[in-house]
Amino acid sequence: MKNKVCVLTGAGISAESGIKTFRDADGLWEGHDVQEVATPEGWARNQELVLKFYNERRRQLKEVKPNEGHHQLLRLEESLDTVIITQNVDDLHERAGSKQVIHLHGELTKVRSVKTPSSVYHWEDDLQTGDVCKDGGQLRPHIVWFGEAVPELERAIDHIVDAHHILIIGTSMQVYPAASLTAYAPDYAKIWYVDPNPQINYELSRQSDRLRILKGPATTKVKEAVDFILTAS
Numbered sequence: 001m002k003n004k005v006c007v008l009t010g011a012g013i014s015a016e017s018g019i020k021t022f023r024d025a026d027g028l029w030e031g032h033d034v035q036e037v038a039t040p041e042g043w044a045r046n047q048e049l050v051l052k053f054y055n056e057r058r059r060q061l062k063e064v065k066p067n068e069g070h071h072q073l074l075r076l077e078e079s080l081d082t083v084i085i086t087q088n089v090d091d092l093h094e095r096a097g098s099k100q101v102i103h104l105h106g107e108l109t110k111v112r113s114v115k116t117p118s119s120v121y122h123w124e125d126d127l128q129t130g131d132v133c134k135d136g137g138q139l140r141p142h143i144v145w146f147g148e149a150v151p152e153l154e155r156a157i158d159h160i161v162d163a164h165h166i167l168i169i170g171t172s173m174q175v176y177p178a179a180s181l182t183a184y185a186p187d188y189a190k191i192w193y194v195d196p197n198p199q200i201n202y203e204l205s206r207q208s209d210r211l212r213i214l215k216g217p218a219t220t221k222v223k224e225a226v227d228f229i230l231t232a233s
């Protein structure tokens with residue numbers, strides 16, 4: 001049976017494609033306070049602002065392309081059972097050709113009804129107040145905001161529990177529950193962490209015996225990590 005690799009990605013893998021990371025901008029995303037644009041309370045206070053914020057990001061998505069970091073992951077998929085668990089809401093992994101991608105925090109190109117969360121639709125254009133679902137509910141971005149449950153978490157854990165390698169790329173490992181996923185890895189799993197500024201959270205600090213850090217940007221260091229994993233498998 002093929003060895004299994006779970007790749008846990010964050011904003012850093014898309015940084016060199018031109019999409020800003022979250023915490024590098026001092027708590028402001030594209031000039032906005034996180035509390036105003038990425039919480040259910042912000043949505044209740046100012047729906048227009050939230051729609052505008054995500055419309056701008058959806059438009060930006062059409063102008064960016066996957067980079068070498070995304071592309072290198074295809075080499076893993078050629079010979080290993082590979083699952084990408086991303087916190088990113090962009091679609092750059094899919095556009096690079098990755099087949100198994102779990103989006104923990106939702107997707108920019110999807111919207112859902114505020115009345116029926118399971119009514120999810122593909123959406124590429126701007127979303128406006130008055131764009132409603134068949135059930136009459138206003139459509140909202142299909143994004144997991146702070147304080148909301150992470151519905152894909154169980155599926156991600158199911159993959160992590162029998163992974164031989166966990167490859168973490170470009171995440172500050174600060175946002176939970178995503179940041180605790182490595183704790184579900186079996187003892188035999190090796191953990192690789194690519195980031196110019198890696199942050200060792202509580203879970204990783206307890207796994208330091210099998211953690212290897214590759215400090216640097218995704219466009220150069222993901223290739224090194226993939227080489228190591230392929231050699232070790």
Ligand code: BJW
Binds near residue numbers: 021146169170
């Ligand atoms: C490079 C690079 C290059 C740069 N190459 N790398 C206190 C303790 C613990 C938890 C909590 C707490 N208080 C509140 C919570 C819970 C909260 C949380 O974790 N908050 C923390 C801030 C403390 N979590 C939640 O609310 C989650 N839900 C939840 O817990 O639900 C409970 C529940 C259960 C049942 C019912 C109801 C509720 C939900 C979290 C949702 C997160 N959503 C966001 C926004 C949506 C997406 C969007 O609008 O875009 O997701 S937040 C934001 O952070 C986004 C990201 O996916 C996520 C992670 O960020 P990421 O990817 O790590 O980015 P950065 O910017 O932090 O790091 C970038 C990294 O890249 C850096 O390390 C750079 O060095 C690196 N880098 N250039 C490689 N070239």
